[in-house]
Amino acid sequence: MTETNTTRRVAMSLVAAAAATFATNVSAGGHGIDLEGKTVEWVIPFSETGGSAKWANFYAPLLSEALPGNPTVVVKFMPGAGSTKGANWFQEQEYDDGTLIFGSSGSTQFPYLLGDPRVRYEYSDWNVVLASGTGGVAYLPPDLAQKMDGLDASALRDTDFIYGSQGATRLDLVPLLAWEMLGLNVEPVFGIKGRGDGRLMFERGEANIDYQTSSSFLKGVTPLVEAGTAVPMMSWGALDADGNIVRDPTFPDMPTFKEICEATEGCETSGEQWDAWKAFFVAGFPAQKMVFLPAGASNDAMVTYTKAFEDIKARDDFADISAGRLGKYPQMTGAKADGALKSATQVPDAAKEFVVNWLSERYGVTLN
Incomplete structure (x- = not known):
């Protein structure tokens, strides 16, 4: 030899x-990197009042327990430009020692999908370690909710609605397009930094229609419902195994937008408008929030964080503690997280074209 x-x-x-x-x-419970004595900074590109904040604050202490060395996990908020400020900042970061992670949302995904000129980030450069599904609920003041005839929303068409919005190219386009399909006159007040700020506008009487993602609805709006100052109108629904919209498992007694649309004259659940709404709903909610490591993350770091989130999901109490905070939605790691990322960052060309034209005609938003 x-x-x-x-x-x-x-x-x-x-x-x-x-x-x-x-x-x-790894199989014995070891990890690729050790974070003992370190602080993990989890950047959220929204204000501390919205659903992303509640999602990250729920996971942060659990992640601290699950990561090797039990590092301190600190949630840092970086709002601005509908989340593109924080995402652009994260794009410029490179992997160092595993102490930086980023939490995106549908409102980060939509500008990317639509070619918003403010977007300087590229999802394919990032490394996903968790994808969280969620839902959303639209709600009204009691006096307006009483005007609905069962599931028929036609009687609301004579109301002038005010809605606090992060921007028409954000996740807000799902409710804005849905309300327009129902024939409602909803005037958005753009510029809020998070959906929690929209809820505060509703509470103060500055807005008379609102929507929240499930985690924010469960914590922030449920007390209003119990106090009689808010009434759920509809959820956006969820997807079954065949891709059909069905009732949200977190809100099984609540009608979906599809049901409300079918019961309201003039609202169609077929055609290009419906196809566009559904495409962006699918992109924005079944994988609505994701956790990323920055560009250049090592395989050891990916193994570490993936294993940590898998350990969190495997906790005996996870189903109980997550249902009341996040709702009953998939929490995906590994190949499923990769698949969720793909579905969240791709929409059919026809749906994109419809939404781009709608944004231009309805709100004067040009994307080029």
Whole structure:
């Protein structure tokens, strides 16, 4: 045997042994990186009042327990430009030691999908370790809710609605388009930094229609419903295994937008408008929030965070504690998270074209 072949065989044996040791450590509960004594900064590109804040604040202490070395996990808020400010900042970061993660939302995904000129981030550069599905609920003041005839929203068409919005190219386009399909006159007040600020406008009487993602609705709006100052109008629904819109598992007694639309004259659940609404609903909610490591993240870091989130999901109490805070939605890791990312950052060209034209005609928003 030549020296070259001997050297090669020794090197291959060492690589194989190292790989086997790493795999054994992972399967035995070990991790690729150790974060003992460190602080993990979890950047959220919204204000501290919205659903993303509630999602991150729910996971942060659990993540601290699950990561090796039990680092402190601190949620940092970086609102601005409907979340593109924080996302653009994250794009400029490179992986260092695993102490920086980023939480995106549908309101981060939509500007990317629509080619918003303010977007300087690229999802394919990031490394997803968790994808969280969610839902959304629209609600009204009691006096307006009483005007509805069962599921028929036609009687609301003579009302001038005010809605606090982060922007028409954000996740808000799902409710804005839905309300327009129902024939409602909803005037958005653009510029709020998070959906929690929209809820505060509703509470103060500055808005008379609102929607919140499930986590924010459960914590922030349920007390209003119990106090009799807010009434749910509809959920956006959820997807079944065949891609059909069905009732949201978190709100099974609440009608979906599809049901309200079918009961309201002039609202169609077929055609290009419906197809566009559904495409952006699918992009924005079944994988509505995701956790990323920055560009250049090592495989060790990916293994570490994926394993940590899998351990969180495997907790005996996770189903109970998450249902009341996040709702009953998939929490995806590994290949499922990769698939969710793909579905969240792609929409059919026809749906994109429809929405781009609608945004221009309805709100004067040009995307080029």
